[in-house]
Amino acid sequence: xxxxxxxxxxxxxxxxxxxxxxxxxxxxxxxxxxxxxxxxxxxxxxxxxxxxxxxxxxxxxxxxxxxxxxxxxxxxxxxxxxxxxxxxxxxxxxxxxxxxxxxxxxxxxxxxxxxxxxxxxxxxxxxxxxxxxxxxxxxxxxxxxxxxxxxxxxxxxxxxxxxxxxxxxxxxxxxxxxxxxxxxxxxxxxxxxxxxxxxxxxxxxxxxxxxxxxxxxxxxxxxxxxxxxxxxxxxxxxxxxxxxxxxxxxxxxxxxxxxxxxxxxxxxxxxxxxxxxxxxxxxxxxxxxxxxxxxxxxxxxxxxxxxxxxxxxxxxxxxxxxxxxxxxxxxxxxxxxxxxxxxxxxxxxxxxxxxxxxxxxxxxxxxxxxxxxxxxxxxxxxxxxxxxxxxxxxxxxxxxxxxxxxxxxx
Numbered sequence: 001x002x003x004x005x006x007x008x009x010x011x012x013x014x015x016x017x018x019x020x021x022x023x024x025x026x027x028x029x030x031x032x033x034x035x036x037x038x039x040x041x042x043x044x045x046x047x048x049x050x051x052x053x054x055x056x057x058x059x060x061x062x063x064x065x066x067x068x069x070x071x072x073x074x075x076x077x078x079x080x081x082x083x084x085x086x087x088x089x090x091x092x093x094x095x096x097x098x099x100x101x102x103x104x105x106x107x108x109x110x111x112x113x114x115x116x117x118x119x120x121x122x123x124x125x126x127x128x129x130x131x132x133x134x135x136x137x138x139x140x141x142x143x144x145x146x147x148x149x150x151x152x153x154x155x156x157x158x159x160x161x162x163x164x165x166x167x168x169x170x171x172x173x174x175x176x177x178x179x180x181x182x183x184x185x186x187x188x189x190x191x192x193x194x195x196x197x198x199x200x201x202x203x204x205x206x207x208x209x210x211x212x213x214x215x216x217x218x219x220x221x222x223x224x225x226x227x228x229x230x231x232x233x234x235x236x237x238x239x240x241x242x243x244x245x246x247x248x249x250x251x252x253x254x255x256x257x258x259x260x261x262x263x264x265x266x267x268x269x270x271x272x273x274x275x276x277x278x279x280x281x282x283x284x285x286x287x288x289x290x291x292x293x294x295x296x297x298x299x300x301x302x303x304x305x306x307x308x309x310x311x312x313x314x315x316x317x318x319x320x321x322x323x324x325x326x327x328x329x330x331x332x333x334x335x336x337x338x339x340x341x342x343x344x345x346x347x348x349x350x351x352x353x354x355x356x357x358x359x360x361x362x363x364x365x366x367x368x369x370x371x372x373x374x375x376x377x378x379x380x381x382x383x384x385x386x387x388x389x390x391x392x393x394x395x396x397x398x399x400x401x402x403x404x405x406x407x408x409x410x
Contacts, residue, residue: 003277003403011325012397015389017197022387024200024259025252032251042247044068045229049250054207056257057192061185063209065216068245068253069223072171072193073100075206077107078243079167079189080139082210082218085110088358089138094124095336095374097143101169101191102337106348110138111359114338116370119377120288120303122146122332126154128373133162136360140166144173144183146383147267147298151290152178152186159187167191171206172298174199175264179292188212189219194249199263199296199388200256202249263388264296270395271297271386277399283308283406284316284382302382302402304330310409313382316402319409324401329383336374338366 015021036042036049044050050068058066069075085091087109093102095114105112115128122145129140140159142150152168159166166187170176174192176183184190189212194205210216221228226240245253275286283305289295306312313330320326337343343366346353356364368375384398 003281003399007400012394014326014385014394014398015387016385017201017387017389022389024256024263024388028255029252032255033248036247036251044244044247044250045224047247047250049247049254050245051250053245053250053253053257056254057207058209060257060260061182061190061209063185063190064211064213065219066207066209067216067220067223068250069206069208069243070245071100071204072191072195072198072206073104074223074243075171075191075193075208076101076141076167076169077104077241078208078219078222079191080104080108080110081222081240082189082215083139083165083167084218085138087355088136090134090136090360090363091139091141092129092132092137093141094143094145095338095371096122096145096333096377097169097337098171098333099337099340099342101141101143101171103342105141106342106355109355111136111355111363112343113137113363114336114366114371116373117377118288119373119380121148122287122301122377122381123148123150124155125151126158129155130158133158133164134360134363136363137162137164139188140164141169142166142187143169143171144176146287146301147173147176147296148287148289149173149176149178149183149293149295151292152181152183153292156186165189171195171198173296174260176296177294178290180294184209185211188215194253194256197298199267199298200253200260202245202252202256205245205249205253266388266390267297267386268295270390270392271295271300273392274300274395274399277396278402281399281403281406283410284402297386300384300386301332302384303380304382305380308410309406313380315409316405317382319405320401323405323408324397326398326401327385330381331378332381332383333378336366336371336378
């Protein structure tokens with residue numbers, strides 16, 4: 001489809017998910033927050049809203065158990081703690097992800113084993129995971145990056161064949177689905193985020209879900225300092241943290257949750273519009289989607305061909321910012337996660353380098369040749385901002401700006 005969007009006469013300011021312009025926060029959240037303040041009960045151990053959130057979130061995903069916690073990073077930590085690795089055990093993870101999904105592995109004494117990704121989706125694959133499984137693999141973490149699901153059928157087949165639990169990092173993919181089943185409900189544990197820029201928000205906050213009763217019990221305990229609330233003889237059963245969500249966050253989340261489907265539907269509809277409008281624009285392409293998957297567009301990511309566009313993703317981002325006021329993120333995290341100092345220099349607990357002192361050499365081999373998809377994917381990705389505050393006019397403005405930018409740089 002040729003771009004038929006009306007041409008703007010002036011630059012538009014896009015709504016931001018860091019302000020009210022790009023969020024669905026409103027009177028519903030204020031009403032529930034007022035009720036919490038008036039009650040005087042701000043702790044979830046005595047309140048009602050966090051419990052209501054957990055109940056409603058479990059129902060939404062069709063799982064048995066859901067527990068709220070302090071952040072998406074906390075959710076990943078809670079999941080790993082429930083799996084309970086021994087020091088030096090290995091946990092497979094992706095080379096392109098936020099540090100908040102990686103440091104919990106190290107805090108639990110395990111070794112993150114990075115695997116390569118598909119360069120057009122930036123997601124791990126069953127094939128890349130299977131290559132890195134060893135007799136020390138304790139768990140597999142898959143990240144549904146940008147809201148685009150991993151192909152969970154193949155991944156679960158590999159994991160089940162080896163008897164390895166899967167943790168799904170679903171922070172960016174609320175209500176995305178694979179084969180019409182929501183991601184986060186495939187693995188042993190699903191982890192979610194309610195951070196400021198996610199589909200719904202409490203500023204910070206997270207959730208973990210599972211159908212496994214034993215994992216559920218351990219996750220609930222870990223969130224609560226391993227104190228057995230309600231047990232006949234409660235104690236602090238094992239080493240754990242306080243990762244509880246407050247009633248204030250719970251109230252906001254309870255008001256946000258009913259808005260989630262509308263948020264996702266609008267993001268999808270407008271993303272599909274942009275995809276249609278830029279289809280004939282040379283040098284850029286929407287990310288590949290498996291036909292079994294339904295994307296929820298946490299962000300809208302372009303694949304930029306540097307052979308067509310001068311400066312590639314970096315050059316196009318610079319042109320969009322300077323000429324159209326559109327702030328985008330070329331290369332997303334700039335470098336693979338394993339290139340960060342914490343892994344390169346093994347900066348962990350004092351000068352101990354623990355747990356990397358227990359690692360197999362192969363597990364911490366970060367040679368570039370092992371990660372061709374990672375380096376290719378980061379080289380060509382341009383992450384466009386995206387939120388439910390957009391209108392068709394905003395999307396048309398982005399499409400026209402991209403068309404102008406490509407023409408200027410070709």
